[in-house]
Amino acid sequence: MLEAIQAQPKWALVRQEDIEQVVRNSDKQRFKIEVGRIRARYGHSHDKVQYTPGEPPAILYHGTNKIALQSILKEGLSPMSRQYVHLSEGTHFATLAGSRRGELVILKVDTLGFYxxxxxxxxxxxxxxxxxxxxxxxxxxxxxxxxxxxxxxxxxxxxxxxxxxxxxxxxxxxxxxxxxxxxxxxxxxxxxxxxxxxxxxxx
Known part of the structure; x- marks a missing residue:
C-alpha cells in the first residue's frame, strides 16, 4: 500500500509512520494495522465485512438526529441502505455519527431488555x-x-x-x-x- 501511495507524485514523501499516525489518531478508529496490512475495524456499508456473533454489553448507544428520531421511535432502528445498524459502547462514537446531519440525539439501547x-x-x-x-x-x-x-x-x-x-x-x-x-x-x-x-x- 505504501508503494502505491508513494507512486502518486503529491504523496511521494509519505512514510509508513505517517500512515500509522493517521490510523492511530482517527476520530472514529475505523482502521487498524495488522501484520503489515491496513484493514477496517468495522463497517456497515461494505457487504464483505462480517462479524462474529458475541455477547453484547448491557448498554449500547446509537447516534442520530432530531429529524430522524420520530421515525426511529415509530419503526425502530434500521440499517437503511447499509448492512448493519451502527451501535457504540460509548457516547463518543455515537456523538460523531449522530452530529453530522442535524441536532444530535443519542439513543441508549438496553440489550438485555430487548424484544x-x-x-x-x-x-x-x-x-x-x-x-x-x-x-x-x-x-x-x-x-x-x-x-x-x-x-x-x-x-x-x-x-x-x-x-x-x-x-x-x-x-x-x-x-x-x-x-x-x-x-x-x-x-x-x-x-x-x-x-x-x-x-x-x-x-
Missing amino acids: IGITGWICDERRGKHLKDLVRMIPLDRLMIETDAPFLTPRDVKEKPTDGRNEPGFLPHILQAVARCIGRPAEEVAKATTETAAEFFGI
Missing part, C-alpha cells in the same frame, strides 16, 4: 444468511415472529401472490424457517413466540 421480531427476511438465502446465525442467540422469551406485510414477501414461498403483496397468512412459513434455524419443534416456537407477543403487547 426482536423476525420477518420473512430470514427466508432469503442471500440477504438473510447472517440472520440465520444470529436468531439462534435470541432467547425464546424475547423472540417474536412477524411478516412485515405488505412488504418483504418470503423469498422461498413457492406460490407467491400475483401482485407480490406479502400477507399475514405467511406467518406459519416464517415460523417453520425460524424453527429450523434454532433446531426446535415448530409447535414449541409457536407457543413461546405467541406468549412473548402477548406479554409485549399486553394482550
